[in-house]
Amino acid sequence: MLDIQITKTTSPKAKPADESKLGFGKIFTDHMFVMDYAPDKGWHDARIVPYQPFPLDPACVIFHYAQEIFEGLKAYRTADNTIQLFRPDCNGQRMQDSADRMCIPKIPVEDFVQAVKTLVEVDKDWVPHSDGASLYIRPFVFATDVGMGVHASRNYTFCVICAPSGAYYAEGIDPVRIYVEDEYIRAAPGLTGFTKCGGNYAASIKAGEMAEQQGFAQVLWLDGVEKKYVEEVGSMNIMFKIDGKIYTAPCTGTVLPGVTRRSIIELLKDWGYEVCEEHVAIADIMKAGHDGKLEEVFGTGTAAVVSPVKELDWKGDKVFISGGKIGELTQKLYDTLTGIQWGKLPDTKGWIVPVCKG
Numbered sequence: 001m002l003d004i005q006i007t008k009t010t011s012p013k014a015k016p017a018d019e020s021k022l023g024f025g026k027i028f029t030d031h032m033f034v035m036d037y038a039p040d041k042g043w044h045d046a047r048i049v050p051y052q053p054f055p056l057d058p059a060c061v062i063f064h065y066a067q068e069i070f071e072g073l074k075a076y077r078t079a080d081n082t083i084q085l086f087r088p089d090c091n092g093q094r095m096q097d098s099a100d101r102m103c104i105p106k107i108p109v110e111d112f113v114q115a116v117k118t119l120v121e122v123d124k125d126w127v128p129h130s131d132g133a134s135l136y137i138r139p140f141v142f143a144t145d146v147g148m149g150v151h152a153s154r155n156y157t158f159c160v161i162c163a164p165s166g167a168y169y170a171e172g173i174d175p176v177r178i179y180v181e182d183e184y185i186r187a188a189p190g191l192t193g194f195t196k197c198g199g200n201y202a203a204s205i206k207a208g209e210m211a212e213q214q215g216f217a218q219v220l221w222l223d224g225v226e227k228k229y230v231e232e233v234g235s236m237n238i239m240f241k242i243d244g245k246i247y248t249a250p251c252t253g254t255v256l257p258g259v260t261r262r263s264i265i266e267l268l269k270d271w272g273y274e275v276c277e278e279h280v281a282i283a284d285i286m287k288a289g290h291d292g293k294l295e296e297v298f299g300t301g302t303a304a305v306v307s308p309v310k311e312l313d314w315k316g317d318k319v320f321i322s323g324g325k326i327g328e329l330t331q332k333l334y335d336t337l338t339g340i341q342w343g344k345l346p347d348t349k350g351w352i353v354p355v356c357k358g
């Protein structure tokens, strides 16, 4: 158990009057959780303080060598005003896996969950009330040693901030166009594809910007060696329903193991679907599309839950999916997962962790 010192703000910010204009990750709550690491003390000085900037030396390791990891999860407000989390232990475990790869000292999963729960309770009035809106939670760890030598930092800061965010589908679920990236890559065996680290994103921004200029929502990444097999999209895992079966890339080091991905796989198996975690060639997916066997395609991630895909473009070849509409199974997955998260459906899986009454 962490002994968390709480210092509340004396000048609380005005809460957003119109929750429909929240957007994603643009405004932040009144407080943040902070904890430091030093070699002689371990993780220490757990505290909740007013949201504020960090004073950092310009020579900090984080600025130069990007030794940093993060997580992303949400707090939901139910109809009876319970504030709850969805599988926060999975995020805590994944942050340990990221930490291990990036030579960052691990935070015990219980301490990670306690930090998130305590901060959400302090800022519970910031958890939005409107349908589909939630409190996005961003835990992150960064290296704070001062100096230009390239080696693992000795000192770190763990911080958690929260952003009330609007419904992802404020205008209804809108299927997206996806550009299959055949030049740039996101990950390769031995690299950091399975970690949630800022560096993965920094390296992927250019492809995303270029695709956006051409009217695509995201890029679909192929494997980094042969550029032959599908891996994931921008910040989501991706699944393909072909001839009744669901295909998705295996989490063998180059793909981010999404909490949404694994939850959806469990639901699909419960419903009797065959789920194949396999390397699937993009050529086979395009062929299935042309043969009329590519029934549904959707991204999975915490922000959107599911994001239906209506078009894939690969080297000038295009396939169109589900007549531009959300597929039946995609819709059922969306309704089931959001139902559990917002407490409209019973939590038969033990995925929900209540925080407090709002």
Ligand SMILES: *Cc1c(COP(=O)(O)O)cnc(C)c1O
Pocket: 072, 196, 232, 233, 234, 235, 236, 237, 256, 257, 258, 259, 260, 261, 300, 301, 302, 303
């Ligand atoms: C966070 C993330 C995902 C989705 O993970 P969830 O736990 O489902 O939110 C997928 N791909 C990448 C690259 C990510 O960073």
